[in-house]
Amino acid sequence: MENVILFMVLYLFSTLFFVLVGMFILRQSIVNKIDLRIKTYVPESLNERESLEEKNKKFKTPTLITSIGALIKGLPMNTKLKKKIEEAGLPIKLEDFYVVRIGSAVIFFLISILLKYHIIISIIFFVIGFWLPILYVNHKRNRRLARCVNQLAETLGIMANSLRAGFSFMQAMQLIGKEMPDPIGTEFERTVQDIAYGVPIEKAFENMVTRLPDKNLEMVLSALLIQRKSGGNLAELLETMQETVLGRVRIKDEIKTLTAEGRISGIIITLIPVALGVYLYFVNRDYFGILLEEPLGLLILGLSVFFLIVGWFVIRKIVRIEV
Known part of the structure; x- marks a missing residue:
């Protein structure tokens, strides 16, 4: 009976924890997008005009998640992990993700203690719980990159047909952003917005490859930049790159089958x-x-x-x- 009560308490605690984290992530997703856009286009000097006193008032009563995340924010592996989260397309801050990892590890550890496992087994459970969110991020990232490869050939075909129909290059990119699903559609739409806000096209394409690190996409964007400098038939170039991408995808699938x-x-x-x-x-x-x-x-x-x-x-x- 005692074990049943402990299990129910642990179950309610874990459920409440994940519900609160989920609500916090949903609330922060919109805020994160706004902050990212402001940091991209507003100079840092304008953001730093806010006085230290006003900042202290603004963050006088931080939430538990923000407080714990701030303690872990300075870890050296943050840059790589933050890049992975961005590539996975997850609307969550790095410090919030660390809190999720710690919460998952604690829950797994408590479950092992409740089941009266050996302390070494409990430590293994703790490590598994701590690394499960990382595995989820890697899974989401790999799936997103795989979708990018599958969508890229279709994207090039649509852009080539649009150019032949009289669209400009930017109009063709806007069409891709509206018609194609994530990740290609989302990234093209974001790149069009970057260019509209005054970001040079070379920098906008570089940012796209940073957010979506696919070699095929990098090859296509490099060819487009070269074409802008040298000139030529852009629609024909897009069709040629479409055939190249399709060939690379076919070879990759054959290798995957053989291995x-x-x-x-x-x-x-x-x-x-x-x-x-x-x-x-x-x-x-x-x-x-x-x-x-x-x-x-x-x-x-x-x-x-x-x-x-x-x-x-x-x-x-x-x-x-x-x-």
Whole structure:
């Protein structure tokens, strides 16, 4: 009965936490877009005119999420993580994302404590909970980049047909921004807005590649910039690049098919020891518990995990072929 009550309390706590975080993220998504636009086009000197006293009044009672995030804001790995969040298209600030990671880790740790697992298992649960949001961001980023590759060929075809129909280049880009879904449509629309606000087209294209780091897109934008300087038939150039992108996508799909066996083998080989260890821990804890209680057992487990990770990365390196 006591375990049931603890489980219910933990469940209510975790549900309330994620509901509050979700409401905060939804509220901040619009604010983040406005802040990003202001920082892009308003000089820093204008933003710094606000006196320190006014800033202190404005942030006199910060929220819990802002307070915790401010403590973690200066970590050195922030630049890379912030770039990943932007590439994934998630409307969340970096400090808020750290709070989500900490909350997820604490919930996983409390669940393991509630289930009366060994302290080492609880620590593993804590680490898993801390890294799950990162895996989600990587998943969203990879899916967004994959959609970009699939949409790019169609985008080039639409732009070529629009130019042949009498549209200007900027009108063709506006058409892509209105008609195409995320991410191509969103990024083209944002780039058109940047150019309309006075950003040079070279800088606007560079910002697009930064937000959407795809080699095919980078190749297309570089060709467009060269064409603007050298001249030529832009519609014909777009059709040629469309054929090139389609060829690269076809080759990439063929390579993915040929390396599927190696990737699946790597996943199976990596998961078998983990699954066997989990099975033994739950089925026969006395048999498996020696590895967690004896120093030699901990050393064996540590070396096993290390070589398992090394093997996983080696297999991924072998089957990953850049096109």
